[in-house]
Every structure is written in structure tokens, then in C-alpha cells.
Amino acid sequence: MxxxxxxxxxxWLSAAEQARQVKAGARTAxxxxxxxxxxxxxxxxxxxxxxxxxxxxxxGARARADAIDAAIARGDDPGPLAGVPVALKxxxxxxGVPTTAxxxxxxxxxxxxxxxxxxxxxxxxxxxxxxxxxxEFAMGSANxxxxxxxxxxxxxxxxxxxxxxxxxxxxxxxxxxxAALGTDTGGSIRQPASxxxxxxxxxxxxxxxxxxxxxxxxxxxxxxxxxRTVEDVALLTEIIAGVDPHDATSIDAPAPALRAALDGGARxxxxxxxxxxxxxxxxxxxxxxxxxxxxxLRDAGAETVPVSLPHTRYALAAYYVIAPAxxxxxxxxxxxxxxxxxxxxxxxxxxxxxxxxxGDGFGAEVKRRIMLGTFALRSGYYDAYYKKAQxxxxxxxxxxxxxxxxxxxxxxxxxxxxxxxxxxxxxxxDEYRADVLTLACNLAGLPGLSVPCGxxxxxxxxxxxxxxxxxxxxxLVRAARVVERGAAIDRRPA
Amino acid sequence: MSDDVLDRWEPVxxxxxxxxxxxxxxxxxxxxxxxxxxxxxxxxxxxxxxPGALPVxxxxxxxxxxxxxxxxxxxxxxxxxxxxxxxxxxxxxxxYQISQYDEPLCEGGAIELVCGGQRRAVRLTRxxxxxxxxxxxxxxGTTSLVDLNRCGVPLVEVVSExxxxxxxxAAEYMRALHALVRYLGISEADMEKxxxxxxxxxxxxxxxxxxxxxxxxxxxxxxxxFVQKAIEHEILRQARILDGGGTVVQxxxxxxxxxxxxxxxxxxxxxxxxxxxxxxxLPVLVVDDATIDGLRAGLPxxxxxxxxxxxxxxxxxxxxxxxxxxxxxxxxxxxxLQARGxxxLQARGxxxLAARGxxxAARSLANWLVGxxxxxxxxDGRAVADSPVTPAGLAALVRLVDDxxxxxKIAKDVLxxxxxxxxxxxxxxxxxGLRQITDAGAIEALxxxxxxxxxxxxxxxxxxxxxxxGFFVGQxxxxxxxxxxxxxxxxxLRKLLxx
Numbered sequence: 001m002x003x004x005x006x007x008x009x010x011x012w013l014s015a016a017e018q019a020r021q022v023k024a025g026a027r028t029a030x031x032x033x034x035x036x037x038x039x040x041x042x043x044x045x046x047x048x049x050x051x052x053x054x055x056x057x058x059x060g061a062r063a064r065a066d067a068i069d070a071a072i073a074r075g076d077d078p079g080p081l082a083g084v085p086v087a088l089k090x091x092x093x094x095x096g097v098p099t100t101a102x103x104x105x106x107x108x109x110x111x112x113x114x115x116x117x118x119x120x121x122x123x124x125x126x127x128x129x130x131x132x133x134x135x136e137f138a139m140g141s142a143n144x145x146x147x148x149x150x151x152x153x154x155x156x157x158x159x160x161x162x163x164x165x166x167x168x169x170x171x172x173x174x175x176x177x178x179a180a181l182g183t184d185t186g187g188s189i190r191q192p193a194s195x196x197x198x199x200x201x202x203x204x205x206x207x208x209x210x211x212x213x214x215x216x217x218x219x220x221x222x223x224x225x226x227x228r229t230v231e232d233v234a235l236l237t238e239i240i241a242g243v244d245p246h247d248a249t250s251i252d253a254p255a256p257a258l259r260a261a262l263d264g265g266a267r268x269x270x271x272x273x274x275x276x277x278x279x280x281x282x283x284x285x286x287x288x289x290x291x292x293x294x295x296x297l298r299d300a301g302a303e304t305v306p307v308s309l310p311h312t313r314y315a316l317a318a319y320y321v322i323a324p325a326x327x328x329x330x331x332x333x334x335x336x337x338x339x340x341x342x343x344x345x346x347x348x349x350x351x352x353x354x355x356x357x358x359g360d361g362f363g364a365e366v367k368r369r370i371m372l373g374t375f376a377l378r379s380g381y382y383d384a385y386y387k388k389a390q391x392x393x394x395x396x397x398x399x400x401x402x403x404x405x406x407x408x409x410x411x412x413x414x415x416x417x418x419x420x421x422x423x424x425x426x427x428x429x430d431e432y433r434a435d436v437l438t439l440a441c442n443l444a445g446l447p448g449l450s451v452p453c454g455x456x457x458x459x460x461x462x463x464x465x466x467x468x469x470x471x472x473x474x475x476l477v478r479a480a481r482v483v484e485r486g487a488a489i490d491r492r493p494a
Numbered sequence: 495m496s497d498d499v500l501d502r503w504e505p506v507x508x509x510x511x512x513x514x515x516x517x518x519x520x521x522x523x524x525x526x527x528x529x530x531x532x533x534x535x536x537x538x539x540x541x542x543x544x545p546g547a548l549p550v551x552x553x554x555x556x557x558x559x560x561x562x563x564x565x566x567x568x569x570x571x572x573x574x575x576x577x578x579x580x581x582x583x584x585x586x587x588x589x590y591q592i593s594q595y596d597e598p599l600c601e602g603g604a605i606e607l608v609c610g611g612q613r614r615a616v617r618l619t620r621x622x623x624x625x626x627x628x629x630x631x632x633x634x635g636t637t638s639l640v641d642l643n644r645c646g647v648p649l650v651e652v653v654s655e656x657x658x659x660x661x662x663x664a665a666e667y668m669r670a671l672h673a674l675v676r677y678l679g680i681s682e683a684d685m686e687k688x689x690x691x692x693x694x695x696x697x698x699x700x701x702x703x704x705x706x707x708x709x710x711x712x713x714x715x716x717x718x719x720f721v722q723k724a725i726e727h728e729i730l731r732q733a734r735i736l737d738g739g740g741t742v743v744q745x746x747x748x749x750x751x752x753x754x755x756x757x758x759x760x761x762x763x764x765x766x767x768x769x770x771x772x773x774x775x776l777p778v779l780v781v782d783d784a785t786i787d788g789l790r791a792g793l794p795x796x797x798x799x800x801x802x803x804x805x806x807x808x809x810x811x812x813x814x815x816x817x818x819x820x821x822x823x824x825x826x827x828x829x830x831l832q833a834r835g836x837x838x839l840q841a842r843g844x845x846x847l848a849a850r851g852x853x854x855a856a857r858s859l860a861n862w863l864v865g866x867x868x869x870x871x872x873x874d875g876r877a878v879a880d881s882p883v884t885p886a887g888l889a890a891l892v893r894l895v896d897d898x899x900x901x902x903k904i905a906k907d908v909l910x911x912x913x914x915x916x917x918x919x920x921x922x923x924x925x926x927g928l929r930q931i932t933d934a935g936a937i938e939a940l941x942x943x944x945x946x947x948x949x950x951x952x953x954x955x956x957x958x959x960x961x962x963x964g965f966f967v968g969q970x971x972x973x974x975x976x977x978x979x980x981x982x983x984x985x986x987l988r989k990l991l992x993x
Binding site: 211378379 | 544545546547549550551578582587588589636767768770771776
């Protein structure tokens with residue numbers, strides 16, 4: 001343990017504040033890194049450890065911290081995230097640091113390159129502290145499908161942190177990093193952010209380069225920040241956003257000025273409440289917390305208006321055709337030939353090598369989705385499944401376009417419930433259904449945000465989901481900041 | 495091939511030809527392209543299919559493919575799409591190949607060719623873009639080596655309609671396509687380097703029938719010679735089956751060039767399900783009118799236009815075809831013809847000759863180039879571009895022959911020596927004084943000496959043995975070192991002997 005008292009090590013500060021203090025010389029990057037390493041080590045000794053990290057790069061983080069401190073001593077500016085220790089979901093490729101996507105099939109793989117978002121964080125002065133657990137290949141809603149075992153929710157260690165970016169959410173919530181990156185394909189940033197009481201933003205599809213994000217479903221995946229404050233989420237998004245020559249689907253749009261938008265307030269804001277998202281099935285305590293957040297917005301001068309997104313009920317079906325179809329293709333590269341784990345013995349035939357590598361390397365949920373997707377893409381079935389789902393997707397996107405003719409932002413619960421107990425999801429379909437409120441955002445490529453707005457009676461965090469027009473993350477952080485101030489949550493997990 | 499097989503059966507052949515596009519970097523990454531580099535040295539995360547890597551399309555490859563599409567008269571799709579074609583094999587590190595499926599870049603068009611003294615057009619179904627696979631080498635034991643240098647090299651796949659009717663025509667189709675891509679400068683198309691590869695769909699039907707027979711697909715045909723041999727072999731194989739009352743099985747067969755046979759690779763039941771779907775990593779491929787117009791304006795003279803021009807110049811169709819199918823040879827001819835014209839212009843001040851080209855001069859040049867120089871180059875396995883005799887040198891030599899300054903026999907000798915030494919042929923002629931003696935006085939003096947030296951033969955000739963004239967001409971040519979103009983010598987000798 002370091003000499004500093006637990007609350008004096010800066011570990012609960014926002015990332016923006018950490019960077020300000022490091023740049024001002026009030027705190028060293030090394031002290032922040034050492035503080036987090038000590039906290040992570042302490043948690044690891046707990047029999048009910050969170051298990052948020054799969055890999056902690058202690059040596060790399062210390063060396064980088066020293067380099068940043070030296071730069072500051074020389075009078076250089078290491079950037080807007082100077083000295084901020086960040087955690088990265090393990091689907092984000094990191095040069096020289098093991099990257100496994102929480103899968104056995106990638107055990108021991110050390111990538112030779114950094115993904116674009118990671119490289120941009122590093123260039124802004126951030127320090128990669130380690131890689132966080134997630135559902136295997138980001139397929140799951142509770143972080144229970146990690147090959148290394150589940151992650152616990154810091155607010156209740158018998159409960160899931162949500163998923164698939166559960167490790168990142170838990171690390172941010174438990175003060176084990178300054179901020180984190182996750183990925184969101186059908187809610188994988190927003191839902192664990194809600195379950196763990198942190199802020200999470202899924203940017204517009206194409207806003208952040210996917211280069212270096214291990215693909216789950218390419219047309220839906222998006223990298224985004226998870227942090228303790230709305231300001232941090234704005235700051236990190238500004239840094240990682242922007243067109244990238246390595247990603248043909250990245251959008252060439254001006255960088256979003258999100259921090260400038262933070263204090264715009266809610267006066268005059270038209271907030272749409274999609275009736276389909278408030279229908280029966282949402283837990284009353286969740287609904288109550290969301291209602292309190294809506295009241296905060298109204299008190300700040302926003303107007304809430306009912307809207308309808310009639311094709312919402314097809315989102316789940318469309319998603320569970322499109323995402324597995326793309327996944328079945330994206331995961332073809334895990335064949336045991338050149339990277340990752342090879343199964344079978346040396347005498348085995350090529351087919352046996354594939355069978356063993358993939359059969360032993362993938363977990364049950366990944367295999368399930370590969371099979372679903374393989375079926376959907378079979379010759380003769382494409383029109384009935386993938387193509388039909390894409391048509392439904394277009395209708396869902398059109399619903400949103402129409403709604404945004406009338407409102408500036410949509411507000412809704414993130415998930416029907418708060419965090420459930422470990423092992424409570426008996427059937428895959430139940431887990432799929434839990435994504436029902438977050439999927440449509442990905443299908444339509446829209447930005448979506450989860451901001452903590454209250455707790456259930458049992459003390460579990462609840463988030464408010466905000467959905468915006470394409471490329472309009474600014475309105476999301478502006479509204480989220482109003483909720484953050486109004487809700488004034490000052491609790492930390494025990 | 496025995497002709498009676500072809501009397502009974504009509505081959506129906508469609509060709510699928512892969513052509514590597516000559517770009518500096520790969521189809522979907524900035525990794526470099528080179529032939530013969532150390533294994534796996536031309537790779538990057540995209541080529542290796544590493545987790546997290548994404549493809550970004552090389553616009554240069556698009557331009558090349560559009561140029562080909564325009565050259566064959568295809569319709570260029572303003573919006574086409576990349577699709578993933580899935581199969582597991584170690585030469586394909588992503589587990590899928592990025593290709594085009596139901597929305598290819600080019601549709602329609604035709605490849606024109608000359609076969610059996612006839613011009614023909616073979617219609618195209620489509621031309622689409624895709625990426626090449628790596629290369630597997632199977633060693634002894636259970637080890638296979640994978641080289642991914644070729645992986646990701648941009649390809650066009652040119653798919654023909656089943657319009658080809660003979661093995662010879664298939665080979666000619668390949669030569670025409672080869673010529674076309676070389677003229678366009680979009681590929682080296684060296685079949686030995688695998689830059690151009692051919693699969694052939696072959697079926698037979700009774701002469702006079704209109705319905706197609708069951709086809710077999712032949713893969714791995716990697717030379718022009720093998721295109722013809724493999725298809726001839728397949729025609730005979732199917733004819734034997736059909737003549738014996740059997741039925742042809744729809745299957746994919748692998749041609750073994752060394753053995754001169756093919757083996758079944760997989761049957762219809764084992765046909766792979768490639769599970770095509772649009773690649774979500776790549777946006778719709780948009781080609782706008784301005785791009786197309788710009789590329790169209792930059793097209794060079796195409797092979798068939800050259801053929802037409804050469805035929806119009808007065809060359810025989812087969813000679814024109816020879817000069818057309820090899821771009822370098824055609825270029826050599828054009829340069830020589832130009833030099834011939836320039837030299838003629840200088841010599842005679844005849845602008846019209848240079849401008850219109852002279853049919854006799856063109857034919858003469860073609861004969862010397864195709865008959866003599868090309869023979870020597872082929873014998874030595876040298877490329878036309880590396881010829882020791884320059885186009886201007888050949889033109890000068892042929893002009894000396896055409897103008898009766900040297901004899902054809904001396905010219906052949908001079909050409910051989912120029913080829914061996916690299917010296918300009920006309921310089922050899924001048925230095926060694928090989929110009930023909932056309933001075934009647936000098937030849938007459940020689941003729942007198944010959945007649946006086948051979949009184950017996952002169953008497954016999956005068957006595958009626960006319961064929962002894964050849965003897966006197968031979969003696970005179972020998973005495974002149976081959977330089978006497980033979981017509982003039984013969985004329986003067988006849989006069990002398992008669993007098």
C-alpha cells in the first residue's frame with residue numbers, strides 16, 4: 001500500500017480533474033497509477049473480488065506515468081488526459097499488452113498494434129492501466145460469458161455488473177481506474193453503466209473508428225467512454241472521435257465540441273418519451289427512478305412529449321439475426337492457424353485442427369451465436385433472414401427520424417430492471433430480452449447515453465437512457481449534465 | 495484431338511479468369527505488393543486478418559477495374575458492393591474472401607479475338623473485384639507452410655458467357671484478355687507468376703442441340719498452353735463418357751499440368767456454401783460519371799483497334815494478330831514503322847510516305863520482325879523489350895533491303911551479327927562495305943573476267959546449255975563477295991555470253 005490514505009490518492013476524482021491536477025503539479029501521474037494498482041491488488045485479495053481486470057499492465061503503466069511526469073517537469077503538455085489511468089475493455093487491441101476478448105481462443109495473444117481509439121487516448125496523455133473483463137467477444141448482457149468467469153457488481157457483489165462491458169463499468173464504479181472504454185453493439189456500454197451507476201456513451205455509428213476493436217457485429221459495434229462524470233465522457237469522446245483512414249465506415253464530420261455543450265442546460269429542450277419504452281415490463285422501481293430524472297429535466301425547463309416508435313417491437317428479432325450473422329462471419333478468423341490457441345495435435349487433419357481450435361476455444365454463448373448466424377446466412381435463407389432484418393432495420397431508423405422531427409432527444413429506461421443476481425438468467429432468450437431497450441439505438445446508428453439517475457430500494461443504481469439524432473452527442477451530454485446535477489448522487493459502492 | 499469427336503459433339507465453354515491488378519499496395523491495406531519477396535514479409539494487421547483490423551479499399555484498383563470494364567464495353571455500376579465469401583482454408587486468414595456477389599462493378603461487354611482467321615466476340619457476364627488468397631506449400635510429413643505475401647493482392651475476376659466453342663478459341667480468348675490488360679497497363683498478367691489464372695467450365699452437347707450439357711469446372715490452369723491442353727483433355731474425357739452411354743457428373747476438377755490430366759476435387763453435393771453477404775466493413779462502392787469520363791478519356795489504343803490499323807496498313811490478318819496479342823511486339827513494330835517513315839522522309843523528303851505508311855514497307859517490316867528477329871528472341875527466351883536490335887536499327891536494315899542497297903541474304907547475316915553484338919545493323923553495313931554493287935561498269939568488268947576465265951562453260955552455254963547462266967551468276971556473286979546486285983549481274987552476263 002502507498003502512504004496516502006485511501007481517499008487521498010485521487011482515485012475517486014474525475015478523469016478531467018486528475019488531468020488538471022497532474023498538469024498543475026498538484027499530483028503526479030505515478031501517484032495515481034500506484035494508487036490504482038494498490039486498490040486493484042487489494043480487491044484481488046478479497047475472496048469476493050470484483051474480477052474487473054483480466055490483465056493489469058503494472059510495469060507499462062508505471063513507466064508511462066514516469067514519462068508523463070518527466071514531460072510535465074520539462075514544461076511539456078502531455079495532453080488533455082495527462083496522467084489519467086484508463087482501463088480498456090479487452091476487445092480493444094493494445095500493442096504489447098495481451099488482448100483476449102475474454103475468450104480462451106485468444107489466450108496469450110499479444111497484438112502488434114494499437115487500435116485507433118487506444119492510440120488517440122495514449123496520444124492525449126492517458127495511461128493504459130489494464131484490460132477489463134467482458135462477455136466473450138462482447139456477446140452477452142451480464143458479463144457472465146467471460147472465459148475467465150463472471151465480474152461482480154461493486155454495489156452488490158452477488159449481482160452482475162451488466163454486459164458486455166461489465167469489467168469496464170465495475171472498474172469505473174469501484175474507483176479502479178480514472179475512466180474506461182467499452183464497446184456497445186446492442187447496449188453493452190449503456191446497460192452496464194446503468195447497472196454500475198456510471199456514465200456511458202455509445203457515440204453515433206462511425207463517430208469513433210472501429211480499427212482495433214475486435215469485431216462482434218461490424219454494422220452495430222461502436223467504441224465509447226465509461227466514466228464517473230458526464231464531463232469525462234464528453235472529454236474522452238472528443239479525444240477518440242474523428243474520421244480514421246483505417247476505418248472506411250468512420251464518418252468525416254467535424255470533431256464534436258462536447259465540453260462546450262455541457263452547460264447548455266435543458267431550457268426549451270423537447271424531450272420525447274417513446275411510449276414503447278415505458279410499456280409494461282419495466283420494473284416499477286426502475287420506472288420511478290427514470291420518472292424522477294424526467295422531473296429534473298422538466299424542472300430545468302425541458303418539455304417532455306410522448307412519441308411513438310412503432311417498429312420497436314421488431315428490434316429484438318432484427319438484432320438477433322443481424323448481429324449473429326455478422327458475428328458468424330467475423331469470428332471465422334479464429335481458426336488456430338496464425339494467432340490464438342490451436343487445438344488438436346500435430347498429426348491432426350486440417351479439419352480436426354479447425355474443430356478442436358474452435359470447439360475448445362469458443363464458449364457456449366459464442367457458439368450459439370455463430371450457429372444462429374451461420375444458419376441465417378445459408379444459401380437460400382439470406383432473403384428470409386438477413387435481408388429481411390435489414391429491411392426492418394430501415395423501418396426502425398425511419399421511426400427515429402420521424403420522432404426527431406418533433407423532439408431534440410429521447411429519454412427512456414436503459415433496461416427493464418436493475419442488476420440481477422449472478423446466475424439468475426436461466427435461458428439465453430431471457431438474457432436477449434433484457435437488451436430490448438438498447439438495441440434499436442444500434443440498429444439505427446444513433447448516439448445513446450446512460451447517466452445515473454437514482455437507486456432502487458435495494459440500493460442498486462438505475463440509469464436514464466438518452467438517445468439523440470445522428471452526430472448529436474452534444475445534446476445528450478447537455479441533458480445528461482442536467483440530470484447528473486439534479487440527481488446529485490454522492491454515494492459510492494461500499 | 496480426333497476430329498470425329500468434334501463432329502458429334504459441340505463443346506460449350508465458359509471461362510473465369512482472375513487477373514491481378516498492378517497496384518503498389520494491396521486491395522484493402524497499405525501493405526506493399528512485390529513478387530518473390532521473403533515469405534510473409536508483405537503483410538500487416540489487415541492482410542494477416544488480425545483481430546480488430548479493418549479493410550479500406552484501394553481506389554487505384556477500382557480505377558484499373560473500371561478501365562477494363564470500359565475497354566470491353568461493359569456497363570459500369572455507379573454503386574456496387576463488396577461481399578464476403580466464406581470458406582476455411584489457411585491461405586485465407588479472415589476465413590472469408592472479400593469479393594463482389596450480386597452487385598458486381600461491371601456487367602456485360604465482350605472480349606474480341608481472332609481465331610482460325612476469323613474475328614469473334616465472346617460475351618462477358620461480369621467483371622468483379624476481389625482479393626487474392628495466400629499460398630500454401632505442403633512439405634513432406636504433416637507440415638504445411640503458409641505465405642501471405644499474395645494475400646490481399648487486388649484481382650478482377652472476368653467471367654465469360656458460355657460462348658467459347660473450342661479449346662483453341664479458349665486459348666485465344668486468354669491471349670486477347672492478356673493483351674487487353676497489358677495494353678491498359680492494369681496488370682503484368684504473367685501467367686507463370688500467377689498474375690493471370692484461368693478456370694474453365696466445359697460441357698458437351700450433340701451438334702445441332704441447343705440445350706447445354708452437364709458441365710465440369712476445371713481449376714488450376716496456369717499457362718496459355720495448358721488452357722488449350724486442359725480443355726482438349728476435358729472434351730475427350732466427356733466425349734468418352736457420353737459415347738459410352740454414361741452421364742457427365744457436375745463437379746470441380748483440378749488440372750495437373752505436369753501429368754496432363756485432371757482429378758475430381760469435389761462433386762456437386764460437396765459444393766461449398768459460401769454464405770455471401772454484404773461486407774459491413776466496406777461502404778457501397780460509388781463510381782461517379784466524372785471518374786468514368788476521365789478514365790475513358792485516358793484509355794490507350796486497344797488491341798482490336800491496333801489490329802484494324804495494322805490490317806488497314808496492308809498486313810495479313812495473322813501477322814496483325816501476332817503483333818496485336820503482344821503489346822511489346824506491337825509497340826516495337828509501331829516504333830520501327832515510325833523510324834522507317836522518318837528515315838524515308840529524310841531520304842526522299844516525302845512527307846506523305848511517313849504519314850500514310852507504305853503497305854509494302856509495312857509488310858516487309860512485319861516479315862523481318864515476326865520472321866527473323868522474333869524467332870531469335872524466342873529461341874533465346876528474351877523479351878521484345880530487351881531486343882539488342884532497336885526498332886530504328888531494324889527499320890534501317892529493312893530499308894536497305896527494300897531499296898536494294900543490300901541483298902536479303904546479306905541482311906539476314908547482318909541482322910544475326912547485330913543481334914549478337916548489339917551494334918546498329920546499318921553501321922555494320924557501312925563499316926564492312928556490304929552495300930550492293932549496282933554500278934553496271936564494275937559488274938561488267940567482273941563479268942568479263944568470269945567469262946574469260948571459263949571458256950569451256952561459255953562455249954557450252956553458247957551451244958545451247960542455257961542453265962549454265964546460273965553457274966556464271968554464282969561465280970560472279972562469289973567474286974564480288976555477295977555484293978553484286980544479282981539481277982544486274984545476270985542481265986550483263988547474258989548479254990556478254992550472247993555477244
